[in-house]
Amino acid sequence: MATLEDICYSAAINLLSAIAFLFAFAMLRLQPVNDRVYFPKWYLKGIRGSPTHHGGFMKKFVNLDPRTYIRFLNWMPAALRMPEPELIEHAGLDSVVYIRIYLMGLKIFVPITFLAWAVLVPVNWTGGTLDKIKDLTFSDIDKLSISNIPENSIRFWAHASMSYVFTFWTFFVIYHEYKEVANMRLQFLAAESRRADHFTVLVRNVPADPDESVTDHVEHFFCVNHPEHYLLHQVVYNANKLADVVEAKKAMRNRLTYYQNKYDRNPSTRPTTKQIGGGQRGSKRPIIFSVLANISTRRKMQEELEREKVLSDANAVIPAAFVSFKSRWAAAVCAQTQQSSNPTMWLTERAPEPRDVYWSNLAIPYVEHTIRRFLMAVALFFLIFFFVIPIAFVQSLATIEGIEKVFPFLKHLIEADSIKSIVQGFLPGIALKIFLIILPTILMLMAKIEGFHSLSSLDRRAASKYHLFLLVNVFLGSIITGTALEQLKTFMKQSASEIPQTIGVSIPMRATFFITYIMVDGWSGIAAEVLRLVPLIIFHLKNTFLVKTEQDREQAMDPGCISFPISEPRIQLYFMLGFVYAAVTPLLLPFILVFFAFAYVIFRHQIINVYDQKYESGAAYWPDVHRRLIIGQLIAQMLLIGLLSTKGAEELTPFLIPLPVLTIWFHKLCKGRFESAFVKFPLQEAMVRDTLERATEPNLNLRTYLHDAYIHPIFKHDPSEKTETMIYDDEEDNPLVATKRSSKFVSDVSSGSGS
């Protein structure tokens, strides 16, 4: 077990590396050339046009003002300064509520930390068991933990009672937080300006009708069953194939742009397409260029064909539609009611935001949906408990012998001692590392297969899966060493009362491991987040090779977004560690506090300056966050019961049993009280908004407003399309002379390539 010095040493290293990241960030963000990496949000909002620079060429790339460097941490108070309503306006409710999770961590754990240090640390410190055992190595850390209390001691009552206090405090905080978020959501939905999804309902599983097309069937059904409220509807086309074509075309365009750029920068050496061959590098390219252009044109024609085919083909209309109503009230009614006597037909729900729709999944029939979910549940089980098997198999192949077999020519290279040791040390871990990196992608793919039809629900679903994975493989896996599969075997053979004991008994011993984990993953990891090293490099690469116009530069920016399915389950791990160790090893709590405070500031900065969310769900994920907090609490309570019963304090078990029962009841209470705010839209609110709108805008033409709100993005007028057309035109005509098409993009292209 690590001593206090070890912990301090590790803390120092991690603090230093965090500070180094922060310092690097502070330096890099001041350089105008990185402005689009560290402040993309402002560009997307149109507030910043180009890096703030006055003066020479040098100043355009490097900040030479020494004063700005002195206050290198001044972004932190700046990040905290923006008031919440403005922040919601600026970054959306999803992001604001997301950083509230960190704030909630502080609200829960600051009082708990104080209480634990005031009550439990003295109780533990004076326990005196470890002083008596001379032959065991122990550290000051263990003297602060529950391990220092002798078996069967009356002192355990302190831990049991404090566990009640902690639980009730957590209940208090998360109840109020749930209430607050529910209010914020309702206010957000009500205060927002008019949005298409307020009036629209997504209808799935439209039954097939031999006499009518889907669009007629939908129209008739809603004209009959919502006669005074139905306004219009938009059918959904199965544009998956078209989307593939468009995707391929875009990839082609990128390559074209790259070569185009080369020549635009050096127009004098521009060869005609008739020049073929030759030793010069420059003269080889035109062939590639013209071949690419040909393919590109063919792709474009193919796309047009496919587009026409989809639009004219009745079979390409999938049995789903977006139905819009004359009022929010009618849309809320339709979304919440059952339409047909067969509950698997005419399924209605609130339409997601147009950006939020996941178009590929809209056509899945009901029974297929349940089968997919079932198969994915089975797959998740195997993924969690058996993922080590394929990895172990890959690892067994990825030995020196395995490599020599497959690549015999490498034999003399890797047999060299220095390389051999690197390979031997590196290879066994690499399969696991790669797996852990692609895991979120796998989970997202599983969520997509399950058939959810909005990006926000896909994110929530993937987060649930990832949380389970972390819970079993990181949390339990670190406590009971051994793979999840071995754990599963152990648990199947142990009784319901033994399992918490087995885990509980190892908990105090793993405290130092988790402290280190918090520092590495929580402190340094979060500091690395603010540095945005990968987007920084990619931006500069793109900027050098692809960017031609301001618009291209806009597209080269990668503001990124909060990766909810990855980061939220990780926060939950910290919450769980806090709950578990609050009564066992209070020393761990300050480390968690630092994580929450630090992450709060960093992510507040990021959502103000960087992230651009892909959709806005109105904090629809909060019920999931709440549920996982409850799961964390339950696990902590069960483990405490297990731990205490191994310490000869079984008489405390009946005293502690009500705790999980109360927690489950509390969860049900909160669910009943608040969850519907995240699922349903109350009629009263809808009616208030409708009445207000009728009074203020009596002449509003809702039909025009809604008529193409829910069109598949592939059919939308794409501004980059024209630019591309321009490129082809350039090919054939004179590149720098405007064509007859007098679109605004022409001038963009000209000015862009002229700069």
Added chain:
Amino acid sequence: MATLEDICYSAAINLLSAIAFLFAFAMLRLQPVNDRVYFPKWYLKGIRGSPTHHGGFMKKFVNLDPRTYIRFLNWMPAALRMPEPELIEHAGLDSVVYIRIYLMGLKIFVPITFLAWAVLVPVNWTGGTLDKIKDLTFSDIDKLSISNIPENSIRFWAHASMSYVFTFWTFFVIYHEYKEVANMRLQFLAAESRRADHFTVLVRNVPADPDESVTDHVEHFFCVNHPEHYLLHQVVYNANKLADVVEAKKAMRNRLTYYQNKYDRNPSTRPTTKQIGGGQRGSKRPIIFSVLANISTRRKMQEELEREKVLSDANAVIPAAFVSFKSRWAAAVCAQTQQSSNPTMWLTERAPEPRDVYWSNLAIPYVEHTIRRFLMAVALFFLIFFFVIPIAFVQSLATIEGIEKVFPFLKHLIEADSIKSIVQGFLPGIALKIFLIILPTILMLMAKIEGFHSLSSLDRRAASKYHLFLLVNVFLGSIITGTALEQLKTFMKQSASEIPQTIGVSIPMRATFFITYIMVDGWSGIAAEVLRLVPLIIFHLKNTFLVKTEQDREQAMDPGCISFPISEPRIQLYFMLGFVYAAVTPLLLPFILVFFAFAYVIFRHQIINVYDQKYESGAAYWPDVHRRLIIGQLIAQMLLIGLLSTKGAEELTPFLIPLPVLTIWFHKLCKGRFESAFVKFPLQEAMVRDTLERATEPNLNLRTYLHDAYIHPIFKHDPSEKTETMIYDDEEDNPLVATKRSSKFVSDVSSGSGS
């Protein structure tokens, strides 16, 4: 273990007793004097007026026609003859679907029985393990069961595969049954003539408003939020106290009637109230009579006062209301949507039928509701697992010594040998017997405390609790001998994989016990049901002492009703036994088949001729029935896995594990597919009915139709009230002379007492 002869002997006894019951029933039902006991339904329907008799006085009471006795079983085909649509019309959907449960039992188990006897019985019979073991006593029954198969035999694959076949067959039957019942319910709701609950929504948790009364608040809220649809509403009065007063008055009236009758039959000896005392029995009564009449009058005044107080007191209006709409569509919309942003306020749901409302529970606030449910869940846990503790305590008191202590004067009596042995044999069981008799009442009380607000939901809730109790204390309690508390201890100390083994291994050994159980409880018990011994006795007692008029005789009839919370969980026990033993001891299956067939005929007869349901919920309980079938299936599958793994066939476990997983998935599929038909009312159906009604009855005045549909029964015009007033009037005036009030009841009373 019992031999085949034991089983045959027991079967013979039970068959004989069942036949004796049936014979007694056949004799008794032919006597005109019992007509109101065995055919009350027809009297309530107004089809039968009085026993069919022609001829003398004797024939009025006894059937002397010998021909009718010969065909003493002819009620059976008669019971089966009525077609289902007519039966629904006659007895209601609840009853018809209830007997479908028995029919479903036949559908499931007839093919399973054939298959099991065709495949598993030969496999077991030729297993030959028991032939080799000479020193153990075994019977032919065990040779038919899985016990006869040697350990580690390949024959177990037959049982595992058949278990798949049985499961899939059950899936097939219960899926189609669910579908059929859902269709029947929708048709029933749609085909029914206009009912108040189609247009009405029960609104609970109306928030308090300082400026408005509840009734104004409700009206304003629905006028604003359902402007084109709101019609009227009826507030609910807290009439619990009034109901008590009325109840007390009724009890008093019964006693009065009894004395009244005495004197009406012998008017010549009728004394005045001034005659006091005397040795004669007749002369003592007038005092009681006048005292009772005084109390009765006072009760009546008290009731009037209370009634006025309730109606005038604004605080007596509870925050709940029945809100009626102009169309079924609007009521369906309001019932299915969330009204206010606070989901614990303005809770709406489909109004139960007026008869079905449980008025006392309408006022419970949301949070109190969750607390009550939580407390009752805890109470149920203790009731199931710890009910033996108070019983053991009572038993320890109820020994000979205990009685002697409390009642010393009984000492010499109970010390007599013969009595002593009876007391000793009888007392220990009596506490348990009493507990089991009052258990359904306790469970119903718990359901009432939980705060459900319709009789049908109370019944369903009590049934769920009783099912759990039977599952733990009868099924598991019979397999693992020992109390539930001991079981709980065992299970806490055993691992997840050991529990099914522990139970599974005892299953084949308990087959004979369950066969006997089925014969006693299922065969004889059901035959006793048709005899209606208790209602028969009570009717004749009432008829002799209380009945004065035809109307009284009507009230003395106790048609009873299907006691869903008691009998449905018992059927589920038979289903579970069938599922569990289908693969283990197929010998048990024919006994279950006899039960299902016999019970089907008997209950079909009863719902045609006897039972009068208190309410009509439209088979709303079917999702519960389905869920419990799934629970039975899951338990059977787990136990088979446990049993096979103790038989050295662990390699079958992975083969069988998908079975419970599939079962859970099947349950989810059915739930999603059909459950909403039992919870929601689809808008399409509502719209069709509305349109039809508008076309056929354009001038319907819905307001008049609905205006007092949901009035508390205590405020309703009670026909018996007047009769009672008459009795008081009789007291003061001349009894046999009509008073000035010229109501139809006067003539009833006169003719009734004159006959």
